[in-house]
Amino acid sequence: MRISWLLLLVLPLFLSCTKKEAPSATTHSTALEFIVGTDAAYAPFESENADKSVEGFDIDIIQAIADKAGFKIKVVNTPWEGLFSQLASGDRDILISAITINSERKKVMDFSEPYFEAVQLIALPLKSKVTKFTELRGLKIGVQTGTTGDEVVSGLLGKTDANIKRFEGTPLALQELVNGGVDAVVADNGVIDNFLANNTKAFKTIADPSFAKEHYGIAVKKGNTELLNKINGALTAIKKDGTYQKIYAKYFGKK
Incomplete structure (x- = not known):
């Protein structure tokens, strides 16, 4: 039986129009993922564990915030010296790394509401006769480069003083x-207390009235109001539902 050439042309078109497409077998997630920068050399806030993943108080906090806000995160260990520039360039979306909120930093990035209160401490050998900050003059003092400890010691001795010994990390x-x-170290209380509690009993710490209280904030790129609002909303929520308090107690004990 012969079929006309016209029918041969029309038949495939008819079949293609009537064929039902099979439903897709996979569904792709549309959840947002943000890159989080942190300097993992600041236990117990952030540090690398044996398998090189980052853990600590800050990491648990940002994960809880992400879970509450409904977005995903990828935490990337980022040296402190390049942390802020990575945010400015867009290579990092969020920074959480025991970052003290101050007026200079607020000029170039936006901060969440504070999530931790800190103060500087001086770590000294037990035999040291130093009783206050100004008595550190003439001693070798260790600080982490670019931190508040570095700033206050530079203010006391002068930024280029040879007695200031700068390190990549407070530990x-x-x-x-x-x-x-070195004869002393000036750094945030949480880091000093954690290190001495887990490494040695041969040292003491002293506070000084000149050290002002500091507040840590989560940083986003200047003008990223949408992301900042998500973070602030979730931070408020984890404080209300007790999640924040559980994380705090895990690392620092109950308030």
């Missing part, structure tokens, strides 16, 4: 104190 400065390479 490195504290280890140098243990080794006898």
Whole structure:
């Protein structure tokens, strides 16, 4: 039986119009993922564990915020010296790294509401006779580069004073104190207390009235109001539902 050439042309078109498409077998997630920068050299706030993943108080906090706000995060270990520039360039969306909120930083980035209160401490050998900050003049002092500890010590001695020994991380400065390479370390209380509690009992800490209280904030790129609002809303929520308090107690004990 012969079929006309016209029918041969029309038949495939008819079949293609009547064929039902099979439903897709996969559904792709549309959840947002933000890159989080942190300097993982600041236990117990952020540090690398044995498998090189980042853990700590800050990491648990930002994960809880992400869960509450409904977005995903990828935490990337980022050296402190490049942390802020990575945010400005867009290579990082969020920074959480025990970052003190101050007027200079607020000029170039936006901060969440504070999530942690801190103060500087001085770590010293037990035999040290230093009783206040100004008595550190003439001593070798360890600080982490670019931190508040660096700023206050630079204010006391002068930024280029040879007695200021700068390190990439506060734990490195504290280890140098243990080794006898510096006479004191000035850094945030949470880091100093954690290091001394887990490494040595041969040192003491003193506070000084000149050290003002500081507040840590979560940073986003200047003008990113949408993301900042998500973070602030979720931060408020985890404080209300008790999640924040559980994380705090895990690392620092109950308030």
